[in-house]
C-alpha cells in the first residue's frame with residue numbers, strides 16, 4: 209500500500225500507522241533520515257548509514273533497519289558476483305551509497321567513492337574508513353583499476369539524464385551494477401552488455417532489500433526467484 213506522506217507530517221503520521229494495525233513500512237526518499245530519528249532501536253547498518261529504510265512496529269517501540277546494503281550484496285551474489293573479487297568504484301555519495309558502501313566493506317571489499325559534489329564523497333569516505341576518494345572527472349580514466357562499478361546516483365532513472373560514463377577503459381572482468389530499477393535496463397547496463405561485461409540491474413536489489421522487513425512483519429522469509437521477478441515486472 210503506497211503512502212505518500214509530506215516530510216513535515218512524517219513523524220506524526222508513522223506512529224498512527226502502528227495504532228491502525230500496520231506491522232511496519234518500507235521508507236524511501238526523502239524520509240530515510242527522518243525514519244532514523246523516530247526509532248527506539250536501530251540496527252548496525254542503519255547506524256552506520258545514518259538512514260533507515262525499514263520500520264518494524266513492536267510493543268516496545270519502532271525498530272529501524274537499513275537493508276539497502278544487504279539487498280545490494282544479496283543481489284550481486286544471486287548473479288554469481290563476488291563483492292570482494294577486487295577494488296570497487298562507487299559512483300555517488302547519497303543515502304544508498306552509504307548503506308551499500310558499508311555492506312561491501314563488511315564483505316571485505318576495498319571501496320573508492322566518486323561523486324559530483326566532492327565534499328559529500330569525502331564525508332562518506334571519512335564515515336567508512338579506509339574508503340578512498342576519486343575526483344568525479346577521473347572516473348572514466350581510472351576504471352581499469354576496478355573489478356566492480358556501482359552506480360548509486362539517480363542518473364539513468366526515468367525523467368533523469370543518463371549517467372555520463374564511458375566503459376572503454378574497463379578491465380575485461382569488470383562487473384557493472386546499477387541500482388536504478390526504472391527503467392530495468394539503463395543505458396549504463398546496455399553499454400556494459402554491449403562490451404561483453406557482466407551487468408547487474410537494480411530490481412533484484414529492491415526485491416532482496418525487502419526480504420528482512422517482510423520476514424519481521426509477517427514471520428515468513430520470502431524467496432526472491434524468477435517467479436517473483438515476473439510478478440513485479442508485470
Ligand SMILES: NC(=O)c1ccc[n+]([C@@H]2O[C@H](COP(=O)([O-])OP(=O)(O)OC[C@H]3O[C@@H](n4cnc5c(N)ncnc54)[C@H](OP(=O)(O)O)[C@@H]3O)[C@@H](O)[C@H]2O)c1
Nearest residue numbers: 300301302303304305324325328360361362387410413414
Ligand atoms: N534498487 C534499489 O533497491 C534502490 C534502493 C535505494 C535507492 N535506489 C535508487 O538509487 C538512486 C539514489 O538514491 P539515494 O537515496 O542515494 O539518493 P540521494 O541521497 O538523493 O543521492 C543522489 C546521488 O546522485 C547524485 N546525482 C544526482 N544528480 C546528479 C547529476 N546530475 N550528476 C551527477 N551526480 C548526480 C548525487 O550527487 P551530489 O551529491 O553531487 O548531489 C548523489 O550522489 C535513486 O534513483 C533511487 O531510486 C534504488
